[in-house]
Every structure is written in C-alpha cells, then in structure tokens.
Amino acid sequence: MTDEAATRELLVELLGEFWRRGWVSGTGGGICGPADGGGLLLAPSAVHKERVRTDEFFTVDPSDGRVLRSPDRADLRPSECNSIFCLTHRTFGAWSVVHSHALSAVLAGDAVAADGADHLAIRDLEMLKGIPGVTNTDVHLVPVIRNTPREPELVRQLEAAYADPRFRAARAVLVRDHGAYIWGADVLEAKRHTEVYHFLFEATVARRGRKVEERT
Amino acid sequence: MTDEAATRELLVELLGEFWRRGWVSGTGGGICGPADGGGLLLAPSAVHKERVRTDEFFTVDPSDGRVLRSPDRADLRPSECNSIFCLTHRTFGAWSVVHSHALSAVLAGDAVAADGADHLAIRDLEMLKGIPGVTNTDVHLVPVIRNTPREPELVRQLEAAYADPRFRAARAVLVRDHGAYIWGADVLEAKRHTEVYHFLFEATVARRGRKVEERT
Amino acid sequence: MTDEAATRELLVELLGEFWRRGWVSGTGGGICGPADGGGLLLAPSAVHKERVRTDEFFTVDPSDGRVLRSPDRADLRPSECNSIFCLTHRTFGAWSVVHSHALSAVLAGDAVAADGADHLAIRDLEMLKGIPGVTNTDVHLVPVIRNTPREPELVRQLEAAYADPRFRAARAVLVRDHGAYIWGADVLEAKRHTEVYHFLFEATVARRGRKVEERT
Amino acid sequence: MTDEAATRELLVELLGEFWRRGWVSGTGGGICGPADGGGLLLAPSAVHKERVRTDEFFTVDPSDGRVLRSPDRADLRPSECNSIFCLTHRTFGAWSVVHSHALSAVLAGDAVAADGADHLAIRDLEMLKGIPGVTNTDVHLVPVIRNTPREPELVRQLEAAYADPRFRAARAVLVRDHGAYIWGADVLEAKRHTEVYHFLFEATVARRGRKVEERT
Numbered sequence: 001m002t003d004e005a006a007t008r009e010l011l012v013e014l015l016g017e018f019w020r021r022g023w024v025s026g027t028g029g030g031i032c033g034p035a036d037g038g039g040l041l042l043a044p045s046a047v048h049k050e051r052v053r054t055d056e057f058f059t060v061d062p063s064d065g066r067v068l069r070s071p072d073r074a075d076l077r078p079s080e081c082n083s084i085f086c087l088t089h090r091t092f093g094a095w096s097v098v099h100s101h102a103l104s105a106v107l108a109g110d111a112v113a114a115d116g117a118d119h120l121a122i123r124d125l126e127m128l129k130g131i132p133g134v135t136n137t138d139v140h141l142v143p144v145i146r147n148t149p150r151e152p153e154l155v156r157q158l159e160a161a162y163a164d165p166r167f168r169a170a171r172a173v174l175v176r177d178h179g180a181y182i183w184g185a186d187v188l189e190a191k192r193h194t195e196v197y198h199f200l201f202e203a204t205v206a207r208r209g210r211k212v213e214e215r216t
Numbered sequence: 217m218t219d220e221a222a223t224r225e226l227l228v229e230l231l232g233e234f235w236r237r238g239w240v241s242g243t244g245g246g247i248c249g250p251a252d253g254g255g256l257l258l259a260p261s262a263v264h265k266e267r268v269r270t271d272e273f274f275t276v277d278p279s280d281g282r283v284l285r286s287p288d289r290a291d292l293r294p295s296e297c298n299s300i301f302c303l304t305h306r307t308f309g310a311w312s313v314v315h316s317h318a319l320s321a322v323l324a325g326d327a328v329a330a331d332g333a334d335h336l337a338i339r340d341l342e343m344l345k346g347i348p349g350v351t352n353t354d355v356h357l358v359p360v361i362r363n364t365p366r367e368p369e370l371v372r373q374l375e376a377a378y379a380d381p382r383f384r385a386a387r388a389v390l391v392r393d394h395g396a397y398i399w400g401a402d403v404l405e406a407k408r409h410t411e412v413y414h415f416l417f418e419a420t421v422a423r424r425g426r427k428v429e430e431r432t
Numbered sequence: 433m434t435d436e437a438a439t440r441e442l443l444v445e446l447l448g449e450f451w452r453r454g455w456v457s458g459t460g461g462g463i464c465g466p467a468d469g470g471g472l473l474l475a476p477s478a479v480h481k482e483r484v485r486t487d488e489f490f491t492v493d494p495s496d497g498r499v500l501r502s503p504d505r506a507d508l509r510p511s512e513c514n515s516i517f518c519l520t521h522r523t524f525g526a527w528s529v530v531h532s533h534a535l536s537a538v539l540a541g542d543a544v545a546a547d548g549a550d551h552l553a554i555r556d557l558e559m560l561k562g563i564p565g566v567t568n569t570d571v572h573l574v575p576v577i578r579n580t581p582r583e584p585e586l587v588r589q590l591e592a593a594y595a596d597p598r599f600r601a602a603r604a605v606l607v608r609d610h611g612a613y614i615w616g617a618d619v620l621e622a623k624r625h626t627e628v629y630h631f632l633f634e635a636t637v638a639r640r641g642r643k644v645e646e647r648t
Numbered sequence: 649m650t651d652e653a654a655t656r657e658l659l660v661e662l663l664g665e666f667w668r669r670g671w672v673s674g675t676g677g678g679i680c681g682p683a684d685g686g687g688l689l690l691a692p693s694a695v696h697k698e699r700v701r702t703d704e705f706f707t708v709d710p711s712d713g714r715v716l717r718s719p720d721r722a723d724l725r726p727s728e729c730n731s732i733f734c735l736t737h738r739t740f741g742a743w744s745v746v747h748s749h750a751l752s753a754v755l756a757g758d759a760v761a762a763d764g765a766d767h768l769a770i771r772d773l774e775m776l777k778g779i780p781g782v783t784n785t786d787v788h789l790v791p792v793i794r795n796t797p798r799e800p801e802l803v804r805q806l807e808a809a810y811a812d813p814r815f816r817a818a819r820a821v822l823v824r825d826h827g828a829y830i831w832g833a834d835v836l837e838a839k840r841h842t843e844v845y846h847f848l849f850e851a852t853v854a855r856r857g858r859k860v861e862e863r864t
Contacts, residue, residue: 026346026411048404101343103418110423126795126826127749130674135797136825147342149351177352178342188696195674202751207758209425209857242562242627264620317559319634326639363558365567393568394558425641458778458843480836533775535850542855579774581783609784610774641857 019050044076094183096190130196235266260292310399312406346412451482526615528622562628667698742831744838778844
C-alpha cells in the first residue's frame with residue numbers, strides 16, 4: 001500500500017471517529033492530509049464526513065489551493081476549508097489540519113467572549129504536555145477569532161493570529177460560535193492535538209461553570 | 217440494488233445511529249423515506265427502532281396515509297407518526313421526516329416554555345448554515361407546539377406552524393415535553409438536518425444554563 | 433435455535449449495551465430472563481457483565497431462588513440479585529428484571545432524598561407512555577427505598593413498595609445511593625422500560641438542576 | 649494461547665475501551681499487566697494508546713523498571729509510567745495498574761483542592777462495594793497528590809500516600825490537574841476498579857455541583 005493509500009484510509013477512519021464524538025456533524029467539519037507528490041488530500045464540501053470513501057478526496061496544491069486531481073464524481077466540490085488548510089500548511093508546515101464543529105469549542109469561545117479577550121488562557125492541566133514545547137506549568141494561550149459568513153473570509157484573521165508572538169506555541173485557533181482549527185506535522189500528530197485540545201476545551205468549560213457555582 | 221432497497225438499508229442504519237445517540241429510544245421516535253412508486257416507507261409502531269429489519273417497513277400513500285403494502289408479520293401496525301409524516305411530505309415535499317425523542321429537544325422546549333414564547337430563537341452559531349437558506353448571522357425561529365395525548369392530535373397545531381410565515385426557514389418543529397419533527401428533501405438531507413438541529417438544541421440548553429449561572 | 437438459546441444471546445447482547453451506556457459497570461448490575469421449563473436465567477455474581485458468555489448463566493427456580501442448573505465453571509456463584517429478581521417475578525409475573533447501577537438513577541434518588549419523600553413524581557413527559565397504562569398527562573410515582581449493606585436485605589422494603597397502591601403503575605423501584613430495579617413481562621419489554629426509565633431519570637435530574645438555576 | 653498472549657490481547661482491548669470512554673486520549677494514559685516469567689508488560693510512550701498492537705509492549709523488571717524485552721521497533725520507548733507502575737506493583741503486589749487522564753478525575757481533584765484537603769472522601773454509594781473490603785456504609789478516603797512536571801517525580805508523593813494508614817483501603821490515587829492511578833491484583837480486577845473509581849469520581853462531581861446549586 002502506498003503512503004497515500006494508507007493516508008486515505010486513516011482520514012476515512014478519523015472522520016468516522018470524530019463524527020462519533022460529535023466533532024464533525026451535519027456535513028460540517030473536516031480533515032486534510034498529505035498526498036503523494038506534495039499535494040493535500042481534501043474531503044469534498046457539503047457531504048456527510050463519516051460517509052466519505054477513500055476515492056472521494058480531492059488533491060490540491062497547498063501553495064494556492066488549486067485542484068490537482070478530482071474524485072470521479074462530477075457532483076463533488078472541494079471543502080470550503082481549502083484556503084484555510086493551505087494557509088495553515090504554508091505557515092507551519094502542517095501536513096494535516098482538522099476543522100472541528102464541537103460544542104465544547106463553541107462554549108470555550110463563549111467563555112472568552114464574556115471576558116472580552118482575544119484568546120483563551122489554559123493552565124493547570126497535565127494534558128497541556130500533549131502540545132509540543134508546552135508543559136503543565138505553562139499558561140497556554142489559544143487565539144480566538146470572530147466568525148464570518150464564509151470560511152475563506154476567516155483567512156485574514158487567521159493570518160494575524162498565526163503571526164502573533166503570544167500564540168507561538170498554539171496548534172489551534174478557536175472561532176467563536178463555530179469551532180476550531182487544529183493542526184499537526186502529520187495526520188497522527190493532528191489527531192493527538194485534536195484529542196488534547198478538545199479535552200482542554202471541555203475542562204475549561206467545566207471548571208468555569210464550577211467556579212461560578214462556588215462563588216454564588 | 218433498487219433505490220428502495222438502498223433506502224431501506226439506510227433507514228435501518230440511521231435508526232441504529234439515532235438510537236446509539238439517544239434520539240430514538242424505548243420504542244419511541246422514527247424515520248420515513250421514499251418507496252419506489254411514490255409511497256413513503258414507515259417503520260412499525262411500538263417496536264425497538266434499532267432492531268427494525270429492512271423487510272419490516274410499511275408503505276403508505278402520502279396523500280392520505282393509507283397503507284399500500286404491509287410487512288409479512290401480522291402483529292405489526294404502522295407507526296403513529298403516519299399522519300404527521302404524510303402532512304409534512306404534502307406541505308414541503310419532504311421525502312424523509314425524523315421523529316426525535318431526544319432529551320436536548322425536551323430541554324430546549326422547557327427553555328421556551330419558561331419564556332412563555334411559541335418558538336425557539338437560535339442565533340450566533342455557524343451550524344445554522346446546515347439549514348437551507350439560513351446563514352450564521354440570521355436569527356432562526358423554530359416553532360414550539362404543546363404536547364397532546366396522541367400524536368395524530370398534534371396535526372392541527374403542526375398545520376398552523378407550517379403555515380406561519382415566521383417559520384418559513386424552519387426544517388423542524390419542537391413539541392414540548394416530547395421531542396421534535398425534523399425533515400428534508402431526501403433521507404440524507406433529513407439526517408443532516410437532524411444532526412444540525414440536535415446540535416442547535418444542545419447549544420441552546422448549554423448556553424442558557426451558562427447565562428443564568430453567570431448572572432448569579 | 434430454542435427459545436432459551438435465543439434468550440441467552442439476547443441477554444448477552446443487552447448486557448453489552450447496558451455496559452456501553454454505563455447502566456452496568458464494575459461487575460455491578462444485571463438482568464434475568466426466562467429459561468425453558470419455567471426457570472429464570474441469571475448471570476453470575478462478581479463478573480464483568482459485558483463479558484458474560486451465553487453458557488455462563490445459572491437457571492434458578494423463581495418460587496424460591498434455588499439453583500436448578502449451574503454453568504460448567506466451579507468458580508461462579510449466582511448473582512446477588514437472585515432473591516429480588518424472584519420476588520419481582522412472583523409479584524408481577526415479570527419474566528425479565530434489570531438491575532441498573534446508572535449514575536442518573538443515583539442522582540434522581542438524591543433529588544427525592546433532598547425532598548424527604550419516599551417516591552419520585554414524574555410528569556409532563558411523552559416518554560411516560562412507554563410504561564403500560566400510563567399517559568403523558570399522568571403524574572407517575574416511582575417508589576424510592578433506602579440502600580442496605582446487602583442486596584437480599586432490600587427484599588422487605590421492596591415487598592412494601594410492591595404492595596403500595598400508590599405505585600401500582602410503576603415498573604421500577606429506585607434504591608437511593610445505588611440504582612434501580614426495572615422489569616417487564618419479557619426481555620424486550622424490560623429493555624423498553626429500562627430505556628424509558630433512564631430517560632425519565634435523566635430528564636428529572638436535568639430539569640431539577642435547571643429549576644434551581646433559574647430560581648437564583 | 650499462552651497466558652501472556654491472552655494478556656496482551658486483553659490490554660489492547662482495554663486500551664481501546666478506555667479511549668472510547670475518554671479515560672486515555674491524546675497519547676496519554678495507559679495500563680500494564682503481567683508478562684510470563686514475572687515481568688510487567690508496558691505500552692510504549694507517546695503513542696496513541698488505542699492503536700497499540702499486541703507486539704508493541706515492553707517487558708520490564710518490576711523490581712527496578714529495567715527493560716527486559718523491547719518490541720521490534722527502534723522508535724519506541726517504554727511509557728513514562730514505568731517507575732510508578734513498578735512502585736505500585738512492589739508496594740501492593742498489583743499486577744496491573746491503570747493510568748487515567750479522565751476529565752472526571754481532574755474535576756474530582758479540583759473539588760478536593762477547593763477544600764484544602766489531601767484526600768477525597770467518598771460515601772453513600774453502593775458502588776464502593778466494588779473495592780475489596782469496602783462497604784457502602786464506609787467513608788472511603790482516596791489520597792490526592794499534587795501534579796509535577798514529570799511523572800517519575802510523582803514517585804515520592806506516591807510513596808507517602810501508599811504508606812499512609814488513612815488510605816489503606818484505597819486502590820487509587822488522584823493526581824490534581826492530571827488524572828489517577830488505579831490498580832488491582834490482575835488485569836480484570838484493575839479494570840473493575842477503574843470502572844468503579846470513575847463512577848465514584850463522576851458521582852462526586854455531580855453531587856457537589858448539585859449541593860452548591862441547592863444552597864443558592
């Protein structure tokens with residue numbers, strides 16, 4: 001099995017797992033991974049992600065998002081995540097990016113919005129060590145950007161967040177009312193970061209609820 | 217495989233998935249889909265929906281709910297959803313309707329009842345884009361009707377809700393203390409709307425709880 | 433396949449499902465069903481219930497709990513539920529009884545204890561119709577008894593609850609700090625009641641939390 | 649199949665189950681079990697635990713943690729839990745230790761920290777009987793230690809907790825902001841204790857939330 005064939009199978013498996021956890025649902029959310037020859041494999045837009053088959057990915061050129069190879073079905077278009085996935089690849093060398101629509105990401109974003117901040121500060125959690133170069137004694141900052149009507153319009157805000165030195169350690173960006181982008185050097189690292197950040201979002205939401213309760 | 221055979225398999229698969237998520241349970245809840253020749257495939261009443269087999273669906277005439285074809289088991293009756301599914305088909309051309317008994321639908325209905333309103337207003341969520349013609353900057357109104365002792369008696373309230381111009385974009389109706397009806401042009405669209413609306417109900421319930429907490 | 437062979441397979445399947453939902457765990461919880469010839473099939477004590485095999489059930493005489501047939505493993509003893517399952521069978525003719533260790537049952541019992549009551553009153557939920565003879569406009573009363581160090585010692589309290597005319601419609605008893613017993617005429621009816629009551633317990637706990645929040 | 653081959657299969661199965669429940673995630677968490685000849689089987693470090701294969705375990709000498717046998721892949725290192733698993737084995741004769749990263753363990757630790765205590769006191773739960781020698785009328789004390797940057801540095805705190813007579817009945821230690829270590833005489837007992845303690849942590853968190861709510 002070529003590397004790309006194995007990647008296609010892994011992407012299909014992970015889309016199923018993310019769907020079972022509610023991180024992709026209602027045709028929203030997605031993931032990309034490396035194609036042989038330097039392209040990015042991208043799921044189609046507007047399809048049930050857990051039903052995508054290994055022969056239904058697009059291959060795009062990460063330098064500009066141009067479609068290099070299409071699946072053999074005329075009704076499919078490449079995912080709207082295309083420009084964001086390519087930007088994230090070019091900025092960090094990330095060969096895999098996950099787009100999550102998890103409720104925990106939305107609620108973590110709500111908490112930040114209530115504070116009027118532009119980032120989520122996460123501390124006091126062993127799980128922080130799952131992010132490269134971060135340890136459990138760090139305060140880890142995750143940028144939070146505003147949602148916009150179409151996903152490509154998020155690109156400008158993402159460029160600013162990616163360039164901000166406060167967020168150098170982050171492997172995720174929260175989008176308010178929407179979800180998160182989470183990336184890694186390869187598909188399995190992106191999977192690890194996806195599990196780590198969802199745990200961090202859930203812990204943030206649970207601890208914040210508790211703190212308010214105990215103050216009353 | 218004929219279209220209808222594929223639809224029967226898909227309906228069985230989705231009933232299992234909805235049951236695993238708690239959207240159908242205790243023999244409650246259900247789904248219909250298109251039969252070959254213009255009928256609607258309907259699960260039997262009072263059976264464990266995740267145990268329904270492909271040969272156990274009724275075929276009904278959506279113009280009046282009359283049974284066109286029965287499964288080969290004398291102990292089965294067509295689902296009580298029959299008249300509601302047929303009404304929804306005639307009103308919107310929906311070939312698939314889901315009846316959910318999810319706790320999140322009940323709790324979202326409770327929130328509306330506490331406000332004395334006849335609808336749930338949902339805003340500030342990217343997931344709204346999963347509903348045709350709706351975008352994340354809209355305030356999306358879902359009608360909420362009162363529960364009645366028998367499901368066919370819900371029909372009159374549904375007719376009024378379906379005709380109300382405030383709810384033109386809605387693909388769902390909440391029934392207080394009971395659940396929701398959610399529909400789509402075909403089975404996969406109904407599945408997408410079902411995932412989208414359950415996310416919206418869960419987000420509504422979680423955000424509402426949080427808002428009250430933070431006010432204290 | 434004989435009726436008993438099918439029942440053994442169904443019991444094994446349901447133990448797996450209940451375990452995945454957290455209703456049996458840590459070797460606690462269980463289910464019984466009808467054996468050919470009028471006995472009750474009973475899982476062994478102190479084993480991981482989702483790992484029980486079809487040939488590991490005991491057959492007991494429901495008139496006195498005497499073991500009629502043992503599995504072919506000397507290290508197994510019949511479940512501690514034996515006397516309660518037999519009592520429930522003799523009182524109601526129930527051929528299947530589920531013992532749940534669900535957290536929602538414990539929390540529903542806590543709510544009752546906080547009120548100083550000996551029962552849980554459930555109302556305004558369509559799911560009530562899943563219990564024979566109950567409709568969604570009824571106030572359904574479920575008895576709540578105190579926990580005791582050993583399960584057979586619960587028998588006296590259960591006898592009183594089973595005889596109490598206030599609880600005639602109940603197919604379940606809550607045991608504080610412990611869980612619930614839920615029964616049906618056959619295994620599939622017990623399964624339906626198990627799903628229905630867990631929904632009712634979860635709804636009770638969620639609504640009660642919400643009511644307190646909104647009062648603050 | 650040798651005992652060790654069966655143990656390797658059981659460990660792989662349990663890692664998958666713990667991952668599905670969120671008790672191990674993001675490459676964190678783990679389990680050990682007995683190797684033939686008196687060693688301990690240990691998963692590799694920094695790998696997705698639910699993807700570990702039966703031939704990827706290390707065998708270590710529990711008297712000092714020395715690696716006796718390595719898997720046939722040069723890129724793998726033994727889990728960081730090595731020294732803690734070996735300490736737990738030497739202290740209690742435990743042949744299986746689970747390291748959980750569950751959110752419920754973190755939140756239960758938070759509750760203790762808010763009280764300024766060095767242990768969690770659990771009472772009034774039938775599930776306590778799942779721990780050897782404990783009954784539902786006992787107040788069961790679980791030690792809680794502080795998290796440290798690296799797992800081997802937890803060893804000193806663990807030695808003190810293991811020697812403390814107040815915690816003689818405990819089969820678990822909570823690590824604040826991190827998770828828990830849970831053990832048993834063999835793999836299936838460790839599994840039982842793991843399910844029991846996670847239930848106890850979840851019940852503690854839920855009851856504590858409720859108590860605060862009802863005080864308001």
